[in-house]
Amino acid sequence: MNNRLLTVVSGIALAGTTLYWRRREQVVKGSLTASRDWETNATSETERADRRSAREAAEVLDTRVADLPERVASLDEERRDLRRELDAVRERWADALWRAHAEADPASESDDLPVFVVEFESGELPDARAFAKRALDKDAITLVAAHGDGSYAVAVGEELSEAFDASDIADDLADAVGGGAGGNERLAAGGGATGALGDGCRRIRERLTQSDAARIAG
Known part of the structure; x- marks a missing residue:
């Protein structure tokens, strides 16, 4: 394969792969933000606001209000795993792209x-x-x-x-x-x-x- 074509193809593959992992991370991050908002509001003085925040967070996370603390912990761990996976993917593609770029001469x-x-x-x-x-x-x-x-x-x-x-x-x-x-x-x-x-x-x-x-x- 022509070296310059290989560089272009590798670049497209990198963009697609990193986009997939970023979208996964954004979904988890959004859910985590919603659950943390619930945790923050749960300590406020207005009981009605507490219940509303809890219901909204539970709906976003597709879980019960009683299970929110456990769900928060699970999301934290999932987000850390996604970050590690994304970093590993990025390193592999950076290595492949560098080799293709170096062969194409600069x-x-x-x-x-x-x-x-x-x-x-x-x-x-x-x-x-x-x-x-x-x-x-x-x-x-x-x-x-x-x-x-x-x-x-x-x-x-x-x-x-x-x-x-x-x-x-x-x-x-x-x-x-x-x-x-x-x-x-x-x-x-x-x-x-x-x-x-x-x-x-x-x-x-x-x-x-x-x-x-x-x-x-x-």
Whole structure:
């Protein structure tokens, strides 16, 4: 299969898989919120409001009022399990996507300083961070844009970390597209972009490849 086609197919599969798990988590989270609202209202002074809140929570959770505390505990555990499963799925797909992307050969126009720009149209911050974390194995700088929530991540390979700092690059990206960022010299992330995130990543890539540090690293 053509490497670029593999990258596209992998990206679609990742989007579909993560969307499924996010929807499951949202359903559980909504139910958990309703049940916690009941717990909070159950301690109020207005008995009528207590009963109404309990009935509403029980209806949402499809259980009896008397069973609400047990149901809350069960939902807490289910939500933790879903989070662990989603993280595991995200890590597997990040690994597969990175391999496909690396084989397709990258985005950098410079032979001296490899700088990748990877964009996820429906991705969010956890996706960007997972992919950037996987990219740490590469002797390159990787900028990941997640357009789903306007977040981004930066990874700097170990051999380049003496000349480039991921947190500084993420701060520059935040200045270019808005939002805020933080991290360390190898891995950084940010969110809240209000500008064109993909264009901002490409401008940062151009700036990096033309920097004095790039010439020293090369």
